[in-house]
Amino acid sequence: GSGGWSSNGCSVQNITDNETTCGCNHLTSFAILLILTYITYIGCGVSAIFLSITLLTYLAFKLRKDIPSKILIQLCLALLMLNLVFLVDAWLALYPDAEGLCISTAWFLHYFLIAAFTWMGLEAVHMYVALVKVFNLNVSHYMLKFSLAGWPMIVVIIVISIDKNNYGLVQYGKFNDGTTDDL
Template identity: 80%
Template sequence: SGGWNSDGCVVQTTTENETTCSCNHLTSFAILLILTFITYIGCGVSAIFLAFTLLTYLLFKLRKDIPSKILIHLCFALLLLNLVFLVDAWLALYTDAVGLCISTAWFLHYFLLASFTWMGLEGVHMYMALVKVFNSHIAHYMLKVPMVVVIIVIAVDINNYGLVSYGKYTDGTTDEL
């Protein structure tokens, strides 16, 4: 049924801000910690190989044709997405900086949309190169769609990025400041 199991747990220390417990069993928090650890390792390894791919394409001047340009943009968007995601946990320590939280959310949203857009353009270009028999060209199909989406989200409501309330506690209070 889930929840915290206090059997086998002993309080080690208690202060005004923190309580440390020692338990002889694992809970879902341990699984979340392991998954977080694996996520950061995966993002770090991904960022290293994305940087390696970018350096290879840029140093050997493999950026002349459209497929190479799309791949470079995709790798760059994924690299920046990974880097913002990796520093996000560190930036979350600064809880007083609401602007920092909003800008981090904006960058995460933008680079995620940019990655999806470049992946979509990669698929369109593969379709045009491999499946389409007739030699046709669609002009200006490498547009900056992610920026348009983020601007629309901000225009609808400026508070879409930033701190949110996740609900009420059992005693009727909320997590709002």
């Protein structure tokens, strides 16, 4: 009732003269985890709001004509989708029996994270070409090629086709009573 460490679910793994190693099937430092969770949700929420404002501004005022604007729109979209899936992730975790839901959420998180990194890299490539190259390069279907590279669906398709268990529930740790932690 007064807080502290709970010994329920814990067992002694090894005892030496200098240290005792215990294994527990739960975590008890929930206050820190709860604070970090709130900070994460607030940060992702604020980020999603301003990414939405950026997208709406570029789309409403027709600022999407030049290539840097198109790349920025794609980057904002990838980051927005990543934030939204991340925010919905905790709510979806309330349904532990829905294995397909867990796998699809992990798949979308992986996909949008890769897409965000790829669009950041493509932004850098475009800036290099625009600012460093002396001669103007004329690449046909420039944005089409960037879009194919920027939305790398093939990566997550390969990962899930190798083994569908790459996404979803993972068991780690093994305790004396034969139980494991699920993640």
